[in-house]
Amino acid sequence: MATVSLRNLKKSYAGAAQPALSDLSIEIADGEFLVLVGPSGCGKSTALKMIGGLEDITSGEVLIGDQVVNDFASRDRDIAMVFQSYALYPHMSVFDNIAFPLQIAKVGKEEIARRVQEVAKTLQLEPYLQRRPGNLSGGQRQRVAMGRAIIRRPSVFLMDEPLSNLDAKLRVKMRAEVAQIQRQLAVTTIYVTHDQVEAMTMGDRVALMRDGVLQQVASPDEIYHDPANTFVAAFIGSPAMNLFYGTLLRDAGGIKVKLGDATLTVPDAALAKYNLVRDHAMTDIIVGLRPEDLEDAALQPDHPVDQVFEAQVALVESLGSDHMAHVALSAPAVAVEDDVDNLEEVSMTGDIQGRCICRFSSQSKARKGDVARVAVACERLHFFDPKTGRALRDT
Ligand SMILES: Nc1ncnc2c1ncn2[C@@H]1O[C@H](COP(=O)(O)OP(=O)(O)O)[C@@H](O)[C@H]1O
Ligand SMILES: [Mg+2]
Incomplete structure (x- = not known):
């Protein structure tokens, strides 16, 4: 040995x-x-x-x-x-x-x-x-x-x-x-x-x-x-993490992030983990959202309203246990270029109208064409530097 x-x-x-x-x-x-x-x-x-x-x-x-x-x-x-x-x-x-x-x-x-x-x-x-x-x-x-x-x-x-x-x-x-x-x-x-x-x-x-x-x-x-x-x-996770370009907003109420038309409050838990976000010199930022951190807000009536966005549903794939809802987010998706064979789950187009994949539970009634309200577990948002792609935290 x-x-x-x-x-x-x-x-x-x-x-x-x-x-x-x-x-x-x-x-x-x-x-x-x-x-x-x-x-x-x-x-x-x-x-x-x-x-x-x-x-x-x-x-x-x-x-x-x-x-x-x-x-x-x-x-x-x-x-x-x-x-x-x-x-x-x-x-x-x-x-x-x-x-x-x-x-x-x-x-x-x-x-x-x-x-x-x-x-x-x-x-x-x-x-x-x-x-x-x-x-x-x-x-x-x-x-x-x-x-x-x-x-x-x-x-x-x-x-x-x-x-x-x-x-x-x-x-x-x-x-x-x-x-x-x-x-x-x-x-x-x-x-x-x-x-x-x-x-x-x-x-x-x-x-x-x-x-x-x-x-x-x-x-x-x-x-x-x-x-x-x-x-x-x-690369890690399937479906892949959704990655979008966003804008940091700072005001007396704290830190928010804007993804197209959606504005989400960034809770202290996320700022503690991504400790460089507070001092990030730019307002441009990359925001990562795992599909399982996105739920149909209709199923979570108590979810904080400042951690919800509205988006049109482009497609729902039922996996029995979950409904994978592809919603349209009016923010540019990050193109992670590379061997696309191995990243087939990554549907990142760089389009201004990005697809965001949400893992709704099977009780969700959201259907193609609906405008869904999406509850985001914002304490689990991920933040990256748009220039280097690096996580905004000390390693
Ligand atoms: N014998 C070789 N001569 C020249 N280039 C090679 C040789 N073997 C591998 N490469 C190149 O080195 C890189 C890494 O290859 P490899 O280690 O086989 O990758 P992986 O196993 O991750 O698919 C590739 O660009 C490949 O084309
Ligand atoms: Mg090999």
């Missing part, structure tokens, strides 16, 4: 205009499950390959335990890797596939048998040990690949999108299984995914990257509730 330290890691591929990875520093605790997440091309696999010794390090250091391993061959780093493509040996049984690393290491027959049994038990593969990979389901094959990785009892697991070949339902199941096995084995794990739900549900901490630059590393809870900037705010 071991800690992993990434210190100012940088990677420039020959001929590339920009570094694939800039100055990545993260300290990963012994036994921790760290998820590296971000849009396609942001440098996740590059970082993982550098840790695993499959890619040269341009500058910076990788430490496993207290040893700098930059110059160690992959096989000398005491790591095991699991990738998206499992690369099992098709002509060998499940038993032999799992046993393979031990056979290479010339471990004795009896010990191999014992350890394969143990791993098969952990992974619930006991009934399948004599089968060939071709006769297994996708999830079972993925477990065999995991088995081959864990049987060596490495100090560190490196996993690169190991579940992305599986169908959606199986992925959800395997997500829980992998997380559970990791906790059981308590092996330090670095897990790469582009899927923010996977990141949020599996990781002890989540490191979100963009264009080779680390944006934030924090617990799932913290990264969700205290995003460091608009990119993090828009």
Whole structure:
């Protein structure tokens, strides 16, 4: 078991205009499950390959335990890797596939048998040990690949999108299984995914990257509730946080924020959290509203009237438990440009007429075309600097 330290890691591929990875520093605790997440091309696999010794390090250091391993061959780093493509040996049984690393290491027959049994038990593969990979389901094959990785009892697991070949339902199941096995084995794990739900549900901490630059590393809870900037705010959460350009108003009554025609009072709780709002030099500001902090005001008669806005309903999607109401807010939406594939939930157009998605509860009677009154949990508003995109709070 071991800690992993990434210190100012940088990677420039020959001929590339920009570094694939800039100055990545993260300290990963012994036994921790760290998820590296971000849009396609942001440098996740590059970082993982550098840790695993499959890619040269341009500058910076990788430490496993207290040893700098930059110059160690992959096989000398005491790591095991699991990738998206499992690369099992098709002509060998499940038993032999799992046993393979031990056979290479010339471990004795009896010990191999014992350890394969143990791993098969952990992974619930006991009934399948004599089968060939071709006769297994996708999830079972993925477990065999995991088995081959864990049987060596490495100090560190490196996993690169190991579940992305599986169908959606199986992925959800395997997500829980992998997380559970990791906790059981308590092996330090670095897990790469582009899927923010996977990141949020599996990781002890989540490191979100963009264009080779680390944006934030924090617990799932913290990264969700205290995003460091608009990119993090828009990437984590589904549907995404609504982000609009607004104007700060200060008067004797306190601080308000204007979003198009809507004016909302900013309560002390929000100002305490976003402690730089009070002294924000500009009146321009970016305001973030999570869909679940927006409710149909008809269902909340006691909600303060200075924390309500009116907006026309453009669309209501019923999810059974909730009604997702898309309302038109006459404020410019913030365009968080980037790999749109991975931000498909982000409907940010930069139009002056922004769409704001509200998670109304199912009792809401708001329908398309209505003018709804929207109750905003203003103590949970988020505020960002419109120039830098950074959260307006000390970090
Ligand atoms: N072998 C390589 N040679 C040149 N450029 C590469 C190579 N591998 C990756 N890149 C580039 O580095 C960036 C990061 O890639 P990668 O680490 O694979 O991203 P991710 O895993 O987050 O999708 C991308 O711009 C990609 O095109
Ligand atoms: Mg990748």
